[in-house]
Amino acid sequence: MAPLISVIVPVYKAEDTLRNCVDSILKQTNRDFELLLIDDGSPDSCRDICDTYAAKDARVRVWHKENGGVSTARNLGLEVACGEWIAFVDADDSVDEGFFDVLKEGLGYDLVIGGYKTLPKGEIYYNFEGAFKGDTMGDFVARHLWNGYVWGKFYKTSILREHRIVFRTDLVVYEDLLFNLDYILQCNSIKLVPLCLYLYMDPPGKMIQEKYALLPDEIRKIYALVDDRLERLAHKFHCWRPAFIFDFIEHYPLERLLRQGSDDELYQLYVEVKGNVDRSVFYNDRIASPILRCISCIKKEYIVRRHRVRGRLLAKALSSLYGRELLRVKYSSFSKKFQAILITYRLFGLLDVYFAIRSLVNRFRKV
Incomplete structure (x- = not known):
């Protein structure tokens, strides 16, 4: 039996x-x-x-x-x-x-x-x-x-x-x-x-x-496989497409990528992820919280944790533009968290502007 x-x-x-x-x-x-x-x-x-x-x-x-x-x-x-x-x-x-x-x-x-x-x-x-x-x-x-x-x-x-x-x-x-x-x-x-x-x-x-030290192509492969399943689950069970896919990218230990990946590789991965995520989903509390734990502000400096793709790109962008080293500090009070929410929008907007400027400069260099 x-x-x-x-x-x-x-x-x-x-x-x-x-x-x-x-x-x-x-x-x-x-x-x-x-x-x-x-x-x-x-x-x-x-x-x-x-x-x-x-x-x-x-x-x-x-x-x-x-x-x-x-x-x-x-x-x-x-x-x-x-x-x-x-x-x-x-x-x-x-x-x-x-x-x-x-x-x-x-x-x-x-x-x-x-x-x-x-x-x-x-x-x-x-x-x-x-x-x-x-x-x-x-x-x-x-x-x-x-x-x-x-x-x-x-x-x-x-x-x-x-x-x-x-x-x-x-x-x-x-x-x-x-x-x-x-x-x-x-x-x-x-x-x-x-x-x-x-x-x-x-x-x-x-x-x-x-074991989890992946490079961009490996991350893209996993992203596509998981994304496909989530889309099919949402369709079968008539529910919102789960926000897990962006959570997966944001939480992933990307030390090898950040250490070995070039600016272009990081930017391409950032664009691909950004383009496939509903912005209303991205800014909900469950997804924003991990980012807010990594991004805060004090009076004269932006604090960015290096283990996030956006944070890494922004840190390099700001360091290049302003020549200042970015620091990391902890914060816990509600007021600082609320400030971080506001500044997060500004940081992401600044990141987009930075890459737009970089793209324009590169175009003129080729002329």
């Missing part, structure tokens, strides 16, 4: 955390599951650890493959899974013994989503309750789409296979989000369960930035 749940764990360089992860899954109070350990060519002792568990517990099945990345490992898990439902757990994370109760609360829905807790701090995230079907699916798209992780969720195997939904192997970031968007496009119902039983390991000093 097929198990209710197939738990897929991609394994790579996780010898220090793998045992804790596997033990937490095997301790589930609901024992109707199989555990698929996909060894992605890990060079450490993970291979032996996986084989040891498989020899001791019939619920554990192991596959060893050449290293191809987490998406290839997850896709292999999807291919060999026998369960009615699919759950993903990362090898450096763990789950509470009642984790499968999240699914129990959402049987009858196409997608079941629980919250998660960070360790060691114990912070709670995505602790929501709600049921979305038919006309209310648009509410989910508008309010809850930002949780793009695949862990902490339960997917129907039948939907995944009928629509051939897999992880893209040509991306190093946001493959989770695209997988979720593709799946939600095929969903008719979603259940949010207020149980935070997935334990996400987030120790101090955890570094993931290098």
Whole structure:
């Protein structure tokens, strides 16, 4: 008889955390599951650890493959899974013994989503309750789409296979989000369960930035893929096109782009993003807030955080025009935030003027 749940764990360089992860899954109070350990060519002792568990517990099945990345490992898990439902757990994370109760609360829905807790701090995230079907699916798209992780969720195997939904192997970031968007496009119902039983390991000093060091062409590719899904979601569920796409660009760690990209590359990316975003959406509080945290003003200086494309361009523009170094300070009072809102409009307008002048000067130079 097929198990209710197939738990897929991609394994790579996780010898220090793998045992804790596997033990937490095997301790589930609901024992109707199989555990698929996909060894992605890990060079450490993970291979032996996986084989040891498989020899001791019939619920554990192991596959060893050449290293191809987490998406290839997850896709292999999807291919060999026998369960009615699919759950993903990362090898450096763990789950509470009642984790499968999240699914129990959402049987009858196409997608079941629980919250998660960070360790060691114990912070709670995505602790929501709600049921979305038919006309209310648009509410989910508008309010809850930002949780793009695949862990902490339960997917129907039948939907995944009928629509051939897999992880893209040509991306190093946001493959989770695209997988979720593709799946939600095929969903008719979603259940949010207020149980935070997935334990996400987030120790101090955890570094993931290098993996996400993308250049303009890579960002454009991800932007286009996500944008396409958002447009289709808005059309299917008759809702406003989610503002997530601009939020995605604004929050993205762009250190490599800002360090290596030329002015022309930065400007082109700025124009492309600006041209594809509804201005009313751009200036709403959810989107403006991250920018306002990075842009403020004092009496004689503009303060711009360097990790934003607009901020970087404006900083270079103002430095070029006025020869002054831009500083960064914190602000918290309402009055300063209100001033920042006003000055933000002026800064963006000045940025447009700067590039218009630069374009005109370059044109005269060619004459």
